[in-house]
Amino acid sequence: MDHLRVLEDTLTAAVTAGDLSRALTLTRAALAEVDSDAEPLRAARLLDHRGRLFALLGKSDGATELREAYRLAAGAPHGPERLGVLADIASHLMKVDPREAASVATEAAAGASEVGTELVLLPTRIALLHRIDGTPEVGLAELRRVEARARAADDSWALVSALVFLSDVLYELGRYDESEQAAAAGVTEARRVGISRSIGAYLLSNRAEALIALGRWDEADATCAEAARIDPPGVSGLHWLQLRAGLHLARAHPGADEVVGRALAFLGRPYLWPNHRLPLHELRVEAALAADDKPEAVRAARAALADAHLADLPREGWPVLNALARTAALTGDAMLAAEVSAVAAALPARHPAEHAHAAHVTAILGGTAPTAPAEALAAWRVAVAAWRAAGQPYPLGRALLGLAEAAAAAGERDEVAAAVRETAELAARLGATPLGEQAATLARRVGLRGTGRPGPDLLTSREQEVLRLVAEGHSNSRIAERLFISPKTASVHVSRIIAKLDVTNRVEAAALAHRLGLLDRPSPAPAQRRVR
Template sequence: MRHDMLDDMLGRAVSPIFVGRHDELAVLSEAYDLARRGDATAVLVGGEAGVGKSRLVQRFAQHVGEQGAHVLFGGCVELSAEGLAYAPFTAALRQLVREQGTARIAALLPEGATRDLARLLPEFGEPSDGHDSDTGRARLFEQFLALLERVSEQRPTVLVIEDVHWADRSSRDLIAFLSRNLRPAQVLMLLTYRSDDLHRQHPLRPVLAELGRVEGVLRLELPRLSREEVAQQMAGILGATPAYDRVQSVYERSEGIPLFVEALLDSGDDCGFPESMHDLIISAVERLPEETQRVLRMAAAGGNRVGHALLARVSGLSDVDLENALRPAIAANVLQVADSRAYVFRHALIREAVHDELLPGEHQRLHARYAEEISKNRMLVPPGRAPVELAHHWYSARDDEQALVSAWEAARKSFKAFAYTEAIPLLERVLMLWDKVRGAAELIGVDHATVLEKAAVAAHAGAEMEKGLKFVRAALEELDAAAEPERVAQLIILRAGMHISKGKLGVIEDYRHALSLVPEPCPARAEVLTQISRHLMLRGELEEGKQLAEEGLRLAEELGDKVLEGEFLMNLALGTSIDGDLEATLAANLRARELGEQTRHGLLVTRAIGNTIDSLCDLGRTREALELSHEGEALAKKYGRLRHNGTFILNNRAEALEALGRWDEAVEIVERALALQPALRNRYHLIRVRADIALSRGEVDLVEGILTELGVLKERPEDFVQDITNSTRLHIGWHLLKGEPDHALAVAERILARPMQASKAMLGWRLLSVIRLVCDAAEAADPARARSVREQAREVAAALTVGGPVAEAYRLTVAGDFDAAAAAWEHLERPHPRAKSLYYAAAVAAHAGDRDGAASRLRLAHPIAAGLGARPLVAEIEGLARRVGVSLDGQPASELLTPRELEVLRLVALGRSNRDIAAELFISAKTVSVHVSNILAKLGAASRGEAAAVAHRMSLLS
């Protein structure tokens, strides 16, 4: 199109003045200021269609742009529902490249990140390989986060995404991810959506609900205009102050929706009023020349935005004839000229109204024309859009053969972009059309089972497990295991992974079946061996797991596959860790990391680092573990694996911080890792760490909530011994915290009654140390039961190894050598277990009548526990101090009570009633009651008789 001809085609402005919305602009400006301080990440702007969301956002963008902000624009389109993934983010990325060039953008990103972004924008070169469906999507999310963070370092950034009600699943997930993780960056996302379009089942509703709970996300509902604001809008459009009656009429009929105000003024009809808003909007179109209306219908079939060249091809008009046909629509502000030689309907409602006017045959023919022209020249649509556009138009044209072929191509394009959830409906379309199209397999080059396999992989990667299991089941029904054993084995492995994601037990039989299908040494057998050996190790079935892992290691060496070799080394390290051979564990993980670095394999490197951190913690080298965790997090970011291996690394850092008593830092790390939406198993690891801290702080309700999420309170079965051990320990601790030793003992009995598989030595000793304390607490009430549990625990302890200093410290607790345990914990720099050991050692001393020994231990323990904020332990220490007559600050115990309280206590010890005491001391009975309550609290006594006994034991009345 000639640019000189565009100038006179630009339509008049709707209104030269910006009407109202001052409060809303103030809210957005405040959100922008908060984002610059790291206190806000997104504003959700909702409102009815036509209420002025875009106008508000454009005005705000202009305002902050003038202040120096970098404003990026992205919009969702209706095609998103048909597989056009990441449309708004691709648009924003393209804007950045247009402004700064690919080289400058690439320089802002971690190493290798551009290969992921190349999946969306060809300007970034060759995309990364597509063999990591489990982590590729998460990695892409991290690259967008990293890019926005780096861009915002140059200047504050606003990312505008309009029409989020049309967003594809991947874009919705990315929006949620960024909203939770952009807090430190100077970035504000501004998201608009039609609130009146959100029916009960609309996919955006749960996203909005989730975002509403995210700190830093604000909601703004855009109201209709007031009567006065409608009058201002009318004056701006008409260029003169309208009469009161006309304002009132337009206000009542438009109900304050700006788009309808414009339509009413355009209609020029103040007497009659169309029966519906559709009729009102379409009336502006019907006043245009017939040829203009015909071309507008063609444009509407192409979407809200259509390029000039494409529309010319579809319409069959020359450039000049097309321009002449569209000129009246542009002058009437029905259509607008956009950049990149494109036309855009001024509002989606106008496009929808025009599209609704298409007759069925006309609708089908127009979509066929679009499909034909795009097939001839894919450059007629924006880069990367052709596959999805073709799938949309051929399906709308009811051409089954082309619809099947194009849906398959679009699904493959979605896989390339890690847009697995968008691939699923496209693959379902292929499956639906399969029997209608003769020679479907020849047309797309794969059989029906392959489409099912592809759909199963997409469903698994997109966390749609029920749907994925149906695809796997259907594929297995079509395949013959005798003819294609490797293919069937792969599907069985995939099914097992889905069952694990759903928390189903017993998948080991699936793994064994898959292994039996590939008995000969080959890559397929190696793949099955990695899965089954890891699963067996985690279940505690070490002998079989070790045997299979060693076979896999030999096979990996024969194949010359160093990555696979590293995987088997780490599987073997799982077994040695559980068995307590920590030095062998550490050596295997370090070797696996070397292999990962040699092959530049990010998953192997980061997984090895995470496991090494765990080994260092078990060896008591906690500060080394902390240092390595920072290196590991940086590498996880570099490799784009922060949400997977990175969250495991963060979990291990939180465990190290918890051990060192740096609880606030640990909680911060847990919350940061949870915001990354880690895999379910990593989430469970993280919240267990949080539960440990909550137990130590006495946060009963928080512990209960975590145990509920873990399924512990309903005794949901678990398969992996480490998870079972940790969950049981937390369950017992929760009952002890609530003062329910009998319930805690019952939990201990249940775990000890299980057939004992191998448990990680350190975790086993830690659990047994808690069971020891449960028995101590329950001894008085039920000595026989406590003795029975002690005996069972001793049998378990006899089978455990002591592989390092941490396990040894717990073993000392189990043995009741609390002083030695306290010394061990001091050496390991673990303050909370040290303070607890000192407390238990003090209790032993007090029971033996060694009051001075108890005092010295309690005085060491108390400031440690108080400094940690370990309220339950502080209360226990102070209670024991009162019971044995120990002053924690070194002052005489008698100073616990005031002189008046000592007088009252003397009379209580003589058995006097409150009335008698009041008469003797010349005070009221009510005052006596207050003194008695204070005495009971200070002495930790539950009754007057116990208070008297404590008074005699502490020599308070001598």
């Protein structure tokens, strides 16, 4: 073989081994040798590789190289090789410019029909493009066909490629069991033929993502650990890392900060695909909220809102908006709440998890504006029902906590108890320690026993009087005057209220009292001054 062919084969080996930096260097050397006028498809394929590698390494979106590859391929003689190149270009353009990718894919599909050939990988590449029209079910049927053909032909690369896309589409449709099974089958096949560190890496993270949605968190963490051992290169190593970081945060794992930091470091790269960048915005907000760092949470929320693709990608955008809505509610930032509401109004909700996030965001934002307790409770009931339909236990637990707070404000104590009890059970099953602690704290605040059954109120009648005056903005001295007690006694009552409600100051105590309806309970008769 000639020297250029040696370079091309070495490039393929480097990509398969996951040595992306060396592969990028090889594309430069090969492009310096190829005669693009004499062999336009050969040059186009090298440019396609180079553009893809730039994106995988986070150096650029690779669009310049991909468009030049298309220019060369478009003018090349018709035939199966040209169609294969066009299909690859369409696939790689998908994350840069979906509509341009769709145009290239349409051209490739028409050409395949004309020449009467079906490349095994061509339908796989094109199947994803059906998402542009919001119909991934069409792509799903096509992917099933490709999977069957690849198995029959014993084409491992095509089979693994199909299973990557298949598990991804199934996840988006909310079919998490099937997604996990497809990804697990792909992991086995990739390991068998030695491509675990290249295309097989995506199967590990896809499987972990499905397991997290199913609530099988120990298995998900083990799958992430397997991905860590093979150490996928470049951006292909981000998905599992971001998933594990979120999992560790939700479990208050002692190593959470280190994993979160490694994942968020990818935000410093010159380029990230939008579907990789948006989950990192979500992770940054979640990490700040977990650390109770409200200023950082607001900064992270602002950065997410500034992302131009937030309103373009419902699958990634809705989880971000959920985190942003919680930030607005916890910080009392009305402007942030309004901006989140505006983006939510424009973002489509197509599949079960997206509908659930949309209902959840609506319920959260309802708490940032004056809303009747009955209306707020109704919104939270809708959110809980949506998460039950979506089948994800962790966000269901979060929605149940919101429902419990709304039910407390509406005086529905039996509903509070049921929601708190279910949240505690979910948290225990998942190992989600912070969620369990939040359920226990809420139970204490509303006066529930440890079993989740209604019990005596948390605050004494005197403390309820003091809390009502705190919420009205009175100082300790003024409270003492109103209740005919000493300022020191008033201060003791305020300190006990803050401790019992598990808040940090009197402002938070007042806000929580309003939210839980603690100020709506009947007040004892006003104290009388004794005459001696």
